[in-house]
Amino acid sequence: MKYLPIEQELFISNRAKFCKKLKTNSVAIFNSSDIMPTSADGTLPFKQDANIFYLSGIDQEESILLLAPDFPDERFREILFLRETNEEIAVWEGHKYTKEEAENTSGVSTVKWLDEFESVLNTVLAETEHIYLDSNEHIRNGSSVETRSDRFVKWCQKHYPLHEYQRIAPLIYDLRCIKEQREIELIQHACDITEIGFRRILEFTKPGVWEYELEAEFSYEFLRNRATRFAYDPIVASGGNSCVLHYIENSQQCKDGDIILFDIGAEYANYNADMTRVIPANGRFTKRQRQIYDAVLRVKNEATELLTPGNTIPEYHKAVGEIMERELLALGLISKMDIDKQDPNWPAYKKYFMHGTSHHLGLNVHDVASLYKKFEAGMVFTVEPGIYIPEENIGIRLEDNVAITKNGHINLMKNIPIHAEEIESLMNA
Incomplete structure (x- = not known):
């Protein structure tokens, strides 16, 4: 990143404020933005989704933040899922977060690779009643582009149809307008x-x-x-x-x-x-x-x-x-x-x-x-x-x-x- 590191205390505080707004026995799931295509093999510069950044400071594509503040095992109450890097990705795209770097940035102690997400989610939802999902509810939003969060909403509701679903937007919008x-x-x-x-x-x-x-x-x-x-x-x-x-x-x-x-x-x-x-x-x-x-x-x-x-x-x-x-x-x-x-x-x-x-x-x-x-x-x-x-x-x-x-x-x-x-x-x- 061009900007200097931000202290993880900001993101820890933001998560604590957000989790207080959730119903008992809930999970909230946040996705990063997509890398948007132009044409041929071109892409636009990556711009992180504001909500996942607000709660984690993670500024990288293909990232997921899961918050389940009432889950019995405290290791599963905050989890970051990241794209696992390798030598080829490092050569072609550059450095990606290590697990240690992601923990230092966000203050989230449990960091896993993205390929573990579905199995971990299944474990968490077995003990969860409410699922909070994110969507763009800005009053001036007129985009017709389907985002990573939009796709996840469809996937989640298809695979877990009997849970009670809640909206993240009203909760986090109410928090984000009051700046630390x-x-x-x-x-x-x-x-x-x-x-x-x-x-x-x-x-x-x-x-x-x-x-x-x-x-x-x-x-x-x-x-x-x-x-x-x-x-x-x-x-x-x-x-x-x-x-x-x-x-x-x-x-x-x-x-x-x-x-x-x-x-x-x-x-x-x-x-x-x-x-x-x-x-x-x-x-x-x-x-x-x-x-x-x-x-x-x-x-x-x-x-x-x-x-x-x-x-x-x-x-x-x-x-x-x-x-x-x-x-x-x-x-x-x-x-x-x-x-x-x-x-x-x-x-x-x-x-x-x-x-x-x-x-x-x-x-x-x-x-x-x-x-x-x-x-x-x-x-x-x-x-x-x-x-x-x-x-x-x-x-x-x-x-x-x-x-x-x-x-x-x-x-x-x-x-x-x-x-x-x-x-x-x-x-x-």
């Missing part, structure tokens, strides 16, 4: 790497540069600082591209007078940063660009103050919408008549600010949690309002990552330049 301090530190590290990349960009950018060149500068700093990859497909959007919310082509030349919107984050140890910044290609915002920029920054700052314990996402988004409505009125982009005639389900401000302001952040960029769960200390959110005016080729979105505390919040991106004056000063240094 060590997890917040890992997200902070991803934010710090993202900062290094952004500061490099401020020195590099000038009229005539291509969007993909700017992406490459980020990639260089991310890799040399141990980031695994971009947390998501990076957005480098100049001029009118800044009004396309998920523009990822990054193929255009940045012209004098353009603004450039960067929506980019580093992934470190499977934890993610999610930053958006906007800069002027020539180092100076125009009067109009600055007017829109400052309005978005005010919305972001006020929205951040609402990220406190007890709030909920629906209430929060409604309040941020009222703040944005005020700013758009002041900019003359909407009128009081527009507000009076608006559809309550699609307010007037949505013409220029059509997406949500915040989402959970962690092992997934759009991290898991109930939409209606009250904010608690330990949750980490993005804050990312924007104003998009296609007819003016101006799209401004500003985004920080914020951890909620008992008494308020901590901005994990407080050191990344965001004020227009600082950005212009650094670009013209």
